[in-house]
Amino acid sequence: MGILLVVMFIGFIALGVPISFALGLVSFTGIAFLDGIPNMVVFTKMFNGLGSFTLLAVPLFILAANLMNEGSISNRLIDVSNSLVGHVRGGLAHSNVLVSMIFAGISGSSQADTAGIGKVLIPAMKEEGYDDETAVGVTAASSTLGSIIPPSITMVVYAGIANVSTGGLFMSGLLPGILLGLAQMAVIVYYSKRKNFPKGPKLQTGVVVHKLLGALPALITPIILIGGIVTGLFTPTEAAAIACLYALAISMLFYRSIKPKDLPRILVETLKLSSLSLFALATANALGELMSYYRLNEAVQGFFTSVPGGQFLFLVVVVFFFLFIGTFMDAVPAMILFVPIVLPSALALGISPIILGLIVVVTLSLGLVTPPYGLCLLLASSISGISIERAFRGVLPYLLASLAVLLIVVIFPNFFLDVPKALFPMLYR
Secondary structure, eight states, X not given: OHHHHHHXXXXXXXXXXXXXXXXXXXXXXXXXXXXTOOTHHHHHHHHHHHOOTGGGHHHHHHHXXXXXXXXTHHHHHHHHHHHHHTTSTTHHHHHHHHHHHHHHHHHXXXXXXXXXXXXXXXXXXXXXXXXXXXXHHHHHHHHGGGGTSSSOHHHHHHHHXXXXXXXXXXXXXXXXXXXXXXXXXXHHHHHXXXXXXXXXXXXXXXXXXXXXXXXXXXXXXXXXXXXXXXXXXXXXXXHHHHHHHHHHHIIIIISOOOOGGGHHHHHHHHHHXXXXXXHHHHHXXXXXXXXXXXXXXXXXXXXHHHSTTHHHHHHHHHHHHHHHHXXXXXXXXXXXXXXXXXXXXXXXXXXXXXXXXXXXXXXXXXXXXSTTTOHHHHHHHHHHTOOHHHHHHHHHHHHHHXXXXXXHHHHSTTHHHHHHHHHOGGGGO
8 A cells, every 4th residue: 555655645746636635635644544544533633733932923924035035135135235345256155055044044944045045146147147047047046044043944843743852953064064165166166257247346345334234133133032032032933933923023114115905915925925835835734644654654663773884874864855845836735745754863963963964954055056946946947047957057056055065064964063062062962
């Protein structure tokens, strides 16, 4: 029966059935063939799976990102980033990565990063003389940082699944997120010499300071959010709500870029985006219930505890597995489905659940730029008007650089746990 369900799922994906419906149909079919289990379990599990205070952070962070994009906050962050690094060769590409790192510390959403920043920077890069592949590749690859640099929607979801400290997971993602950004900038430096990327004029110090002051309300947002979570002042879900209120306040009162008449449209757009993620999450919960009946987690644990290779082999398999899953499934339902399966094996091998979460989140974030699903890649290519094949050629060098950083995390996992633990011991108790 298990093989039939796998074939059924693959068939739905091949036919282009949306992933949320494919998960739900497979769940319903599998439960229907189990003796003594009522079909209502599927719908009960779907509703119960969404009844979580932690998951409320998902639509709230999406709303915060939409408010920042609509309120031109992302444009001001782009101006600041460009004033800092725009004068070096490939400056606009470097600005693209830098602004994504800052935006990641506010929105927690990679897709919002691609949509908001891509609409501005992709046309700007093409106008300056960058080729289409580079404009799309840099934008899509740097957008993945939104899932890694805290706050992060995917980290919030993982923390709820694995019952670990969200603040501890956030701080563990900070260093890898910065390394990923620097690795992507290193690729830009390499191609700047080969392709002779353009560079902008160096701005006077007074102009740079003026731009920094103008964007200061937006720049201090990550400090407020992460600081509040780290100190225990508020939970990640409350941080998402504060991000919404703060973005709304500075957009309406400080920058005056959002009018009251704009709010219904922003809310409707947020509901549309949130419903896609949350429905997929609900059906993933139902399929997770089905897999628990087949005791899949026990089989996986038995396999890894009986073969040589230990922690390193396990983490390598996890990376390859989630890289594959990320090519056709969003991060949130993927974690709902498979983290409960691999987590017991990680604990049995002595791997910290925070380190497992960090590796899973980073790996699934890279799935956002790998076809056929690759939502960030699809968004960036549609903005530029080029094919997915050309877009993937552009993103490939930055994807390889990101994989190199991920390999470092796999080889030295304890380093990326010990450093934040030494700085913030209160988060790892």
